[in-house]
Amino acid sequence: MLQVREATDADVDQIREIFIATYGEDYAYPQFYDTHVLKKLVYADDTLLLVAEETDSERVLGTAAVIMHVGAYNDLVGEFGRLAVHPDARGKGVGGLLMEGRLERVQDQLHLGIVDNRAAHPYSQRISAKHGFACVGFIPNKLLLKRRESLTIYTKHFGPALELRRNNPHVIPEAYRLAEMALANCELPRDAIADEASPAYPHMDAFDLDELTTEGYASLLRFERGRTRHREIFGPMRLHYGLFKLRVRHSHYLLARQLGEIVGAIGFIVDEVERAVRIFELVSFNNEPIRFLLTELLQQMPEKWGAEFAEVDVSAYSPRMQRTLLELGFVPVAYLPAMVFHETERLDAIKMARLFVPVDLEGVVLYDSSQPIAELVIRSFQSCRIQPRVAVAIPDIALFAGLNDEQIQQLAAECTLGKYADGECLFRQGETDQTIHLILAGDVEIQAGTGEKNLATVGRGECIGEMSLVTCGVRSATAVARGAVETAILPHEGLLDLIRRRPDIGLNVYRNFAAGLAEKLRRSTGEPPAENG
Numbered sequence: 001m002l003q004v005r006e007a008t009d010a011d012v013d014q015i016r017e018i019f020i021a022t023y024g025e026d027y028a029y030p031q032f033y034d035t036h037v038l039k040k041l042v043y044a045d046d047t048l049l050l051v052a053e054e055t056d057s058e059r060v061l062g063t064a065a066v067i068m069h070v071g072a073y074n075d076l077v078g079e080f081g082r083l084a085v086h087p088d089a090r091g092k093g094v095g096g097l098l099m100e101g102r103l104e105r106v107q108d109q110l111h112l113g114i115v116d117n118r119a120a121h122p123y124s125q126r127i128s129a130k131h132g133f134a135c136v137g138f139i140p141n142k143l144l145l146k147r148r149e150s151l152t153i154y155t156k157h158f159g160p161a162l163e164l165r166r167n168n169p170h171v172i173p174e175a176y177r178l179a180e181m182a183l184a185n186c187e188l189p190r191d192a193i194a195d196e197a198s199p200a201y202p203h204m205d206a207f208d209l210d211e212l213t214t215e216g217y218a219s220l221l222r223f224e225r226g227r228t229r230h231r232e233i234f235g236p237m238r239l240h241y242g243l244f245k246l247r248v249r250h251s252h253y254l255l256a257r258q259l260g261e262i263v264g265a266i267g268f269i270v271d272e273v274e275r276a277v278r279i280f281e282l283v284s285f286n287n288e289p290i291r292f293l294l295t296e297l298l299q300q301m302p303e304k305w306g307a308e309f310a311e312v313d314v315s316a317y318s319p320r321m322q323r324t325l326l327e328l329g330f331v332p333v334a335y336l337p338a339m340v341f342h343e344t345e346r347l348d349a350i351k352m353a354r355l356f357v358p359v360d361l362e363g364v365v366l367y368d369s370s371q372p373i374a375e376l377v378i379r380s381f382q383s384c385r386i387q388p389r390v391a392v393a394i395p396d397i398a399l400f401a402g403l404n405d406e407q408i409q410q411l412a413a414e415c416t417l418g419k420y421a422d423g424e425c426l427f428r429q430g431e432t433d434q435t436i437h438l439i440l441a442g443d444v445e446i447q448a449g450t451g452e453k454n455l456a457t458v459g460r461g462e463c464i465g466e467m468s469l470v471t472c473g474v475r476s477a478t479a480v481a482r483g484a485v486e487t488a489i490l491p492h493e494g495l496l497d498l499i500r501r502r503p504d505i506g507l508n509v510y511r512n513f514a515a516g517l518a519e520k521l522r523r524s525t526g527e528p529p530a531e532n533g
Contacts, residue, residue: 001056002094004101007049007063012038014060015051022084023145032082041065049082050101052094061089064098066106066113075341076111076161083124095127103131103156111161111346112339118143119150119374125367128154136182137334137351138374140359140381142309144274148360152370153334153351155186162188164346165338169316170195172323173501174380174413175332175350179316181373182335194501196406198319200327201290209296212253212265232318234340234349235267235280251280254297256289264289266297270305277301279312291324298328302356309355313339316348330354331380355381379416387412390488393438396461398516402508410502414494420481427465429478434492436465442485448477457482466513468492 007015012035019032031037041049052062065082080102085094106113115133117124129135137153170193171179179192256264264284268277279297284290301307312330314321322332334351341347359381366374390412394400400411418437420426427433429448437444443459455477458464464479469492499506 001054002052002061002092002097003055004050004052004097006105007042007051009039009042011051011060011063012042015049015063018060018063018084018086021086048102048105050098050105052085052089052098052101061086061092062094062098064095064102066102068106068109075339076109077339078106078110078113080113080115080128083127090123095123096130099127099131107158110158111164111341112336113156113158114336115154116143117152117154117370119152119364119366119370122365122367125152125154125370129367129369132156134182134185134187135369135373136185136336137178138370138377139311139333139351139353140361140378141355141357142274142276142311142353144276144308147363148308148357150361150364152366152374153336155336155339157186157338161338161346164341164344166317166345166347167191168193169348170198170319171316171350172196172198172319172326173410173498174326175316175322175335176501177497178332178373178376178380179335179348179350181376183337185369185373186337188337192316195319196410196502198323200324201287201320203291203295204288205292207256207258207263207289207292210255210257210262212255231340231342231347232315232321233279233282234313234315235269235278254293254300256284256293258289264293266293268297270307272306274309275306276309276311277305277307279310290321291328294324294328298354308357309353311351311353313349313351315340316350322350322352325352328354329384331377331384333377333380380413382416383413386415386417386488389440390415390438393440393461393488397438397463399436399463399466399509399512401512403505407502407505407508410498410505411490411495412488414498415488415490418487418489420485420487422481422483424481424485426479426481426485426487427475429475431475432472433465433468433475436463436468436490436492436495437479438463438488438490440486440488443482444485444487445480445482446477447480466516469513470517 015038016033016035041047046068048066050064051060053060062085063082067079067081083095083098115128117128133154133156135152136155139151139153141148142151143149168191169179173194173196176192176194180190183190183192251267251269253265253267255262266279267281268279270277282290282293301310312325314325330352332350333353336349336351338346339349361378391408394403394408394411403411415438426437426444439458439460439462441460443457444464445457446455446464447453448455467476468474499509
C-alpha cells in the first residue's frame with residue numbers, strides 16, 4: 001500500500017537515490033544529488049516536497065515538489081515540478097498519487113499551477129492531463145540533460161483566477177492560433193483579437209551600452225513605464241527586489257544611456273548550466289531604447305554567455321512588444337491565460353523563445369493532448385527558418401500579386417519546407433491533397449492522362465496545385481521533380497485561416513485566382529488574351 005506525505009530530513013537519502021536512478025549521472029542539476037540541498041528543500045517555506053512511501057517497507061518510491069510564488073508581485077503561481085518515480089515502481093500509479101497529494105495541499109494557496117513536462121516520454125504529460133491540467137505550450141530544446149530536450153507546458157487554474165482575468169487580449173497574428181488553442185484547452189472563451197496594425201518598436205542606435213551599478217540602480221527605480229503601470233515583460237524577479245538580491249540570483253541588467261543619463265534597462269537571468277537566458281524585465285524612459293536593448297542583449301547571448309536558448313514572457317495585451325520580439329527571431333511557444341496578477345486583475349502572457357542552435361526533435365514523444373499545440377509550434381519554428389526565402393519568391397507568383405510586404409510576411413509564415421529528389425512525386429493525379437506548392441529551387445514536370453503526358457515544366461518562382469482550392473483537393477495532374485526540388489508548402493487550412501483573419505489578403509488571392517482561371521478558359525477556347533483596362 002502507498003501513502004503520500006510531506007518529506008522529512010529522514011527521507012533525503014532515498015530522494016537522492018530516486019533522482020540518480022531517474023536522471024543518471026548526467027543530470028544538468030547535480031545539486032539535487034546533494035543531501036544538504038535536499039534538506040533545504042524539505043524546510044524551505046516556499047517549497048512543498050512530497051514523497052510516496054510504501055507503507056509496509058517504508059521505502060520511498062517517488063517524490064514531487066511545488067515551488068510556490070514563482071512569479072513577481074506575489075502572482076500566486078506555483079510550479080509543479082521535480083516529479084520523479086523510481087524505475088522499479090513505474091506503472092503502479094505513484095506519479096498520479098503524488099499529483100493528487102500536491103493538488104490537495106496547495107490549491108487553496110494558488111491561482112495558477114504550471115507543469116513543465118518532459119517530452120522524452122508521455123508519462124508526466126498524461127498525469128497532468130488526467131488531473132485537469134490543460135496543454136498550453138510546447139518548448140523545443142529548452143531542457144539540457146544528455147542533450148537538449150523539449151518540454152510541454154500544462155496549466156490549471158484555481159479559486160477566482162479566471163473571474164479576475166482581463167478579456168480580449170490583443171495578439172499578433174503569428175500568436176493568434178496558439179492563443180485560440182490554449183484558451184479552448186482551458187475551456188475559456190476564444191476572445192483573443194488578432195492585431196495586424198501595431199508596428200514593432202523602432203530601431204535606434206543613439207545610445208551607449210552599460211551595465212548596472214549601484215549608481216544606476218537608484219535611477220532605474222524612478223522609472224514607472226514597463227515596471228508597474230504598463231508591464232510588457234514578466235519575470236520571476238524585478239528591480240524592487242534590491243540590488244543585492246539581484247546579484248545573488250545571478251541576474252544582470254544592461255543599461256541604455258543617452259548623453260550620460262540612463263534612459264532604459266533590460267534585466268535577464270543567465271543559467272550557465274542550461275546555457276539559457278531568460279529576460280525578466282525591460283524598463284525605459286520612452287519607446288526609443290527598447291529595440292536597442294533587446295538587440296544588444298541578443299548579440300551578447302551566444303558570444304558572451306554561451307547561450308543556446310532564450311525565453312521571455314510578454315504581455316498578451318502588448319502587440320508592439322510581441323511584434324518586436326518576433327522580428328528579432330523569437331517564436332510564440334506557449335499561451336498562459338491569467339498568468340500574472342496585476343493590480344486588481346490577472347493578465348494573459350505569451351511565452352516566446354529563440355534558439356541559437358538548430359531545432360532537434362529526435363526522441364520527442366507527445367501525449368494526445370500535447371500533439372496539436374506541439375505541431376503548431378514546430379511549424380512556427382520551421383516557418384521562421386524558411387520565411388525569408390518564401391517572402392522573396394511570393395511577389396513573382398501571379399496568385400499572390402498585389403500583396404504588400406506585411407501581407408507577404410503573413411502568407412510566408414503559413415508555409416513549411418518540402419524537399420524532393422529527382423523523379424519523386426510532389427502529388428499524383430486523382431489523389432486528394434490539401435496543399436499548394438511554391439517552387440523555391442529546381443524544376444517540376446506537370447503530367448496528366450493515363451500515359452502521363454508531359455504538359456509543362458515549371459520552375460523557381462512559380463506556383464503549382466492552386467486548382468485544388470476549387471476541386472476539393474483532388475489533383476487534376478501529377479507533379480514530378482526533375483532534379484533536386486525545394487518548395488514552400490502552403491496548406492489549404494493555413495491559407496483559409498489566414499484569409500478568415502485577413503480579408504484584405506483573401507480579396508487579392510481570390511481576385512488573382514479568378515483572373516488566372518479566366519485566362520486558362522480563354523486559352524482552352526482559342527480566344528485572344530484579354531486586353532488591359
